[in-house]
Amino acid sequence: MANTTNFRDAIRQAQSSALLGPNVIPRALPFLGGGLVLTAVGTYGGLGMLGNNPGLFMTTFWIALVAEFALYFVVRGIAERGNNTVALPLLALYSLLSGYTLSGLVAVALGTSGVGIQGVGVAAIACGITFIAARSIGSNLSDKDGLALTQTVQIGIIALFVVLIVQLLFTVFGFGTPSWIEIAISGVGVVLFAGASVVDFYILPRTYRDDQNLLAALSMYLTYINLFIFILRLLIALNSRD
Template identity: 45%
Template sequence: MPASSNFQEAIREAQSSALVGPNVVNKALPYVGGGMVLTAAGVLGGMETMASIGYSTFKGLSLVAIIPWFILFFVAQNAANKANNGTALPLMATFSLLTGFTLTGLVVQAIAVAGAASIGIAALATGLTFAVASVFGRRMSDSVGQALTSVVSLGLMGLMLAMVGIFIGSFFIPDLYQGTNLFIAGFGTVLFVGMAFVDFYTMPRMYRDDQYLAGALGMYLTYINLFVFVLRLIIALQGGGRRD
């Protein structure tokens, strides 16, 4: 999953305590929730598709779907950053549905390894993080907010480098992915918990009130990634951290 796209800019923007969008968080939150609902619908649609065409065919289809998924993200982000909300909203809705479709394989694996309750646990953990971050993230001082933003941004770069390294290394060391999955899942979970707090601090300092969809997209990605890493952590703890 792509990480929240606002972090490089956040390092620069958060240097000032001035709020450029004091109401942007409240305006963005309904769209974050809507995106999560659409993602769940995408997962359900993906599961129905998998049942119809078989796992092997679906796996290939989901890999192909990553291409329009990336394109949709960058187009939607560009429109949202320009506050072209009429264009950005349907793009983001489609992106959310397609995100769920691409997550189907992980959800099915989690159900097979840890039971359907694992999905509820991951969703509950994500929701609780959201609730706590919404309270304390807005109240962080500039010194704490800037420091946490820097730490999380560095952690994000480290996570991406580690995942790329493991992906390449697994071609030469077959058990590398399974051996490191618990560490990556745990580190990713902690990282995106921190990112959730940072989102509530940086959004009013990065986006104007009319850029609420840009903020919603970044926050949506944070919580989707958190859900994914919690789910991966559950799978790893159950001994199912293999790569399909």
């Protein structure tokens, strides 16, 4: 995790730097929770569309994916300017679109023997447990360990997304991904985003003011959505081995 000879002692150290937004995370949590609920609604709608009209779902999936990607930058830019009144409904729309694009993966999980609705529930519960543990650990990290973990996780996530792009290219050109590689990628993703959840509780109060709670909520939302995705991918890969 961090380069220290005694992590238990390091985690007990008092924070030495002043917090920019000591209350930003508590203020962000209601928006995080609301966003996750809207994501569930979007996923439910996507599953309904996929079951009733698969052809239309694929068309709307790509439209939603492009819109979701563009909307992220729009929401972030507006929230950075402090215009939460405009940013909030856009964040709600972003959460719905995120759920809609997530429905394809959830459908695969539901159709995979050994995963099903129980696996989706396990992934969601695992995210909740990670949140509880991350809040306790990340809020008490020393600056030394917090910065070391932040740098490690950032480098790891960049490397992970490079690998995912390569994997996507292989898929586009007709090369399948061996199950053991998929398991490895998914396992690494779970570890990295679990680490990112700890980083959030360390770095967000040092990055955002209390009135920038929507930015903090967006950051945590992305962490837990990605954690959910990689846990679900791992469960699917483990139960789809030849």
